[in-house]
Amino acid sequence: MLLRLPTTVSEAQECLAEGAVPIGGATLMWATWQRDGFPELAMSLRELPEANVLGRETVGGAVVLHRIDDRVPDVLRLAATTVGTGAVRRTATVGGNLVGSTLRCLLPAALALDARATVLESEGVRETDLAELVAKSPVLLNLRWCEPLACAYRKLPGEAGGPPPLVVASAVHADEGGGRLRVAVRDGYEVLSAGAACAADAEETLDALRSTAVGDLPTAAWDVVRSQVAALLAC
Ligand SMILES: Cc1cc2nc3c(=O)[nH]c(=O)nc-3n(C[C@H](O)[C@H](O)[C@H](O)COP(=O)(O)OP(=O)(O)OC[C@H]3O[C@@H](n4cnc5c(N)ncnc54)[C@H](O)[C@@H]3O)c2cc1C
Known part of the structure; x- marks a missing residue:
């Protein structure tokens, strides 16, 4: 090679x-290379x-x-x-x-x-x-990217040989109308993301997020999202 x-x-x-x-x-x-052979050219x-x-x-x-x-x-x-x-x-x-x-x-x-x-x-x-x-x-x-106003990340502990642990990442970005929340979740091997405008009231922002694909996550995953976002919005 x-x-x-x-x-x-x-x-x-x-x-x-x-x-x-x-x-x-x-x-x-x-x-992979040891099993299948090395490529002729790599960079x-x-x-x-x-x-x-x-x-x-x-x-x-x-x-x-x-x-x-x-x-x-x-x-x-x-x-x-x-x-x-x-x-x-x-x-x-x-x-x-x-x-x-x-x-x-x-x-x-x-x-x-x-x-x-x-x-x-x-x-x-x-x-x-x-x-x-x-x-x-x-x-x-x-x-x-544009530097966010605040952000958070959590990866739950995984079990050896088990499915990939849940990952939740979120950030609040500056926006003309106030702030904009972006949340991304890895659930199994699936990664989904969604956004919501930040309202004056955190509950209202969470309700808006709940109406996106992230809100369709299983309850346990949504609870992790919810607590991370609530803490982020309280910053
Ligand atoms: C013990 C172990 C534990 C791990 N645990 C985790 C974990 O907890 N979370 C997690 O996310 N990952 C985990 N991984 C996977 C890890 O993320 C990858 O091994 C690593 O990121 C691959 O990076 P690399 O630079 O070594 O890629 P390489 O092995 O060099 O390449 C992997 C692939 O990426 C391509 N590639 C490399 N660089 C580029 C580029 N700049 N643009 C486009 N394609 C590119 C290559 O062509 C190849 O197809 C684990 C891996 C190991 C071995």
Whole structure:
């Protein structure tokens, strides 16, 4: 296997055109390659500046999870700290988690932030939403969002070998009419998200959220959403 390390977007685009497979920390790919054989050409984005940004409103696809600190909003920082073990977090990347993994603990956080994805395709760079990122798996260069006013993240404890634990992420964003709440939930392998305008009364906001897809969650999951959102709105 030849591993390319592009340092510019145009070099990365050339690699892609030559059929290079994107890799992050290979925490998922290694076992697959050992079983099925290694690809002829792979590319890592670890030398590409656009994929290594880290700040209040952006994170790069090549950023290793354990590098995600309080420069990013808490909802994303906390999400990163809950992924796997310390050894996994020292190697696994944002791109590998969002695009390549089935668990995607970062996805609810990114949805709550209303993040947009900058992706690389053979035709060039473009921006897309998270639904398309997950559905079509293009090469993720980075995520961008507007810093929220407040946010929260909770992952329930899981049982070894059991279903993925419930994840609830939420954020309040500045909006012309006051604030806008965004909530995302991973229930099993399903991730759903919804928004509601923040009313003066928290109960009214929760009622509006209850009328969305998030309100159709099983009672136990809705109770976790409800208590997180109530605490967030009280901030
Ligand atoms: C022990 C263990 C525990 C885990 N626990 C959790 C958990 O609790 N929560 C959770 O969410 N996940 C968990 N995972 C999965 C983990 O999220 C992934 O292993 C990791 O995020 C993959 O990242 P990577 O950089 O190693 O990806 P790689 O293994 O390098 O790649 C995986 C896939 O992603 C693609 N890819 C990589 N980077 C990009 C990119 N920038 N753009 C597009 N595609 C890309 C690759 O082509 C490949 O298809 C666990 C994994 C292990 C091994």
